[in-house]
Amino acid sequence: MSNQDDESVLSAKRPRISRRSFVIGTSLVAAPAVIIPNRALANQRIVFVSYGGSTQEAQEKTIIKAFREKTGIQVVTTSGPDAAKLKAQTRTGNIEWDVVNLIGSQAIAAGREGLLERIDYSIVDSSDMFLEKKETTLPWYSYGGGIGFDPKRHPAGKHPRNWAQFWDVKGIPGRRALRSRPDETLEFALMADGVPAKKLYPLDMDRAFKSLDRIKPHVAKWIAETPQTITLLQNNEIDFVPTYSGRIEAAKKQGVALDYVYENNIVTPSFMCVVKGTKTKDAAMKLVNYFLRPDLQAAFCNMMGYTPVKRSAMPLLTAEVRGQQPELDAPGTAVTDVEWWADHASEANKRFKEWLISG
Amino acid sequence: MAVFLLPAVLFMGAVFLLPLLVVVYTSFSEGGFTLQHYRELVSRPLYLLVLKNTLEISGLSTGLTLLLGFPVAYHLARQSPRRRAFLIIFVMLPFWTSILVKSFAFTVLLGQNGILNSAIAAFLGDGAKVKLLFNRVGVVIGMTHFLLPFMVFTILASLLTQNPDLRRAAEIMGAGPLRIFSRITLPLSMPGVLAGVLLCFILSMGMFVTPALLGGRTDIMMSNLVDFHVRETLDWGVASSLSVCLIVLTAIFTLLLARVRGGQLVPSD
Numbered sequence: 001m002s003n004q005d006d007e008s009v010l011s012a013k014r015p016r017i018s019r020r021s022f023v024i025g026t027s028l029v030a031a032p033a034v035i036i037p038n039r040a041l042a043n044q045r046i047v048f049v050s051y052g053g054s055t056q057e058a059q060e061k062t063i064i065k066a067f068r069e070k071t072g073i074q075v076v077t078t079s080g081p082d083a084a085k086l087k088a089q090t091r092t093g094n095i096e097w098d099v100v101n102l103i104g105s106q107a108i109a110a111g112r113e114g115l116l117e118r119i120d121y122s123i124v125d126s127s128d129m130f131l132e133k134k135e136t137t138l139p140w141y142s143y144g145g146g147i148g149f150d151p152k153r154h155p156a157g158k159h160p161r162n163w164a165q166f167w168d169v170k171g172i173p174g175r176r177a178l179r180s181r182p183d184e185t186l187e188f189a190l191m192a193d194g195v196p197a198k199k200l201y202p203l204d205m206d207r208a209f210k211s212l213d214r215i216k217p218h219v220a221k222w223i224a225e226t227p228q229t230i231t232l233l234q235n236n237e238i239d240f241v242p243t244y245s246g247r248i249e250a251a252k253k254q255g256v257a258l259d260y261v262y263e264n265n266i267v268t269p270s271f272m273c274v275v276k277g278t279k280t281k282d283a284a285m286k287l288v289n290y291f292l293r294p295d296l297q298a299a300f301c302n303m304m305g306y307t308p309v310k311r312s313a314m315p316l317l318t319a320e321v322r323g324q325q326p327e328l329d330a331p332g333t334a335v336t337d338v339e340w341w342a343d344h345a346s347e348a349n350k351r352f353k354e355w356l357i358s359g
Numbered sequence: 360m361a362v363f364l365l366p367a368v369l370f371m372g373a374v375f376l377l378p379l380l381v382v383v384y385t386s387f388s389e390g391g392f393t394l395q396h397y398r399e400l401v402s403r404p405l406y407l408l409v410l411k412n413t414l415e416i417s418g419l420s421t422g423l424t425l426l427l428g429f430p431v432a433y434h435l436a437r438q439s440p441r442r443r444a445f446l447i448i449f450v451m452l453p454f455w456t457s458i459l460v461k462s463f464a465f466t467v468l469l470g471q472n473g474i475l476n477s478a479i480a481a482f483l484g485d486g487a488k489v490k491l492l493f494n495r496v497g498v499v500i501g502m503t504h505f506l507l508p509f510m511v512f513t514i515l516a517s518l519l520t521q522n523p524d525l526r527r528a529a530e531i532m533g534a535g536p537l538r539i540f541s542r543i544t545l546p547l548s549m550p551g552v553l554a555g556v557l558l559c560f561i562l563s564m565g566m567f568v569t570p571a572l573l574g575g576r577t578d579i580m581m582s583n584l585v586d587f588h589v590r591e592t593l594d595w596g597v598a599s600s601l602s603v604c605l606i607v608l609t610a611i612f613t614l615l616l617a618r619v620r621g622g623q624l625v626p627s628d
Contacts, residue, residue, distance in 0.1 A: 084590045109593055221493045224571035227459060235466045346592045354405045356576045
């Protein structure tokens, strides 16, 4: 096929446009889209990545909707944030994401790898927060991990209310499950052994593993995937399991009568991050600031049952959602030290897996 | 004719070979050339223990899949084409459900309070209950369930290429069904069996969700560790060295099998 044929077809269809102006015109329109898609709509379009499902839906209905209406900046949302994908994008220079929601130590690890921009605190209002802000990562809500159980099988008084009781297999009989990963599990083990929730870090690993040795023979299942914490409770395969308040409340809404202990929780922050090399940095910072607005925080958390990071958002929560909050300032509530985990994740995981696999 | 292979070669070169080379390169580099990622693999017992597990689980599942799959393939091969097409749907069923959903179903079926154990308890009492989940047994059941179609189809393909005249000739010469099977059908199906075994073994070396969902605390697989290093610690050097080891091991296994059959991995006439 020759070019001549193509051109004659085109000119036949559009007799009024000369060949030259057509070629110039189309290349002007198409070139930015083909060659540099990220710059094509600079300052007007942000790609925001979050965890999909109901969380993302709630983000869109509250925070992103308000941002779009007020600023006129377009926000494209997509799901599946992953530090590994972020690393691949910055490594190849093919930046597709601008603002990313990352949970726990993954965010810190991404920051240390140089994958994130510094948060511009002249745009982002970080006052009045429960949790500490970082250079490249900004906590915006948190979620609690604690003990889940079935109230039909274990009514009040028959289930553990804290980790010491969870470890007490004689005092409170029932099949235990734990997670097959060290994060949170080591913290639970230390709290069970009497370490105060506010003084967990730096984690005393030797002591944690000694504590884990005590419960090891009584663990019916080491759970890798979070959904299984719910299904195994539901199927009567286990009785007590570390899970998340959001999962239990979601199950309740679907008619599965499980329950959750809001005492002695461990709270993990969820972070807003701006991707290094983004072409829409200012707009991205503005969007991050919207995630911190107390009224929008409250609107989002009312839908999801999470804990807002702004203290001033707390009074705006509904009574029902306020009843589903681990008290962050309470002495029994631990807050995950994501920095410690970013430093020790590799070593802790290897040691934990070795411990799990042997004996 | 070879020119028609070019698109496939280019495609595989771009999407398979090139990334693979990058993985090999990453496993040896950290600023410059280094062996530190491989040194890490022998520096502590974890990796060897997990490798042993991976081989055990893969071997057991592949073996069981063969034992279950061969009779199914043999039966299918003897049906009329129309009936076979209908029955094949049932072989493919396990493909159509996600593992999370399947693990839920397995719990209902095999759990301590599952259908099977409830039936056992009803007839033989509570003491006779067997632990079928969250241990090696659960892993092998789950993996076999996943692998079965791969084994059945590979063996079936090889059984269908057998010349039926051979069997007829043997029959005329007075051979019984058992003898026909052991002297003709089985030996001629060996390339298919080996291809099926290889396929299933390679597939199971790379699995980790099924063992994580249905296994006990010792059922950690190599891919699990690769996933951890890629996504959690962003240590792609160690992740790559682990992957390279897995690939090399699987390649050695493939070559050994090929040698046993004198290089004959596909049915020939």
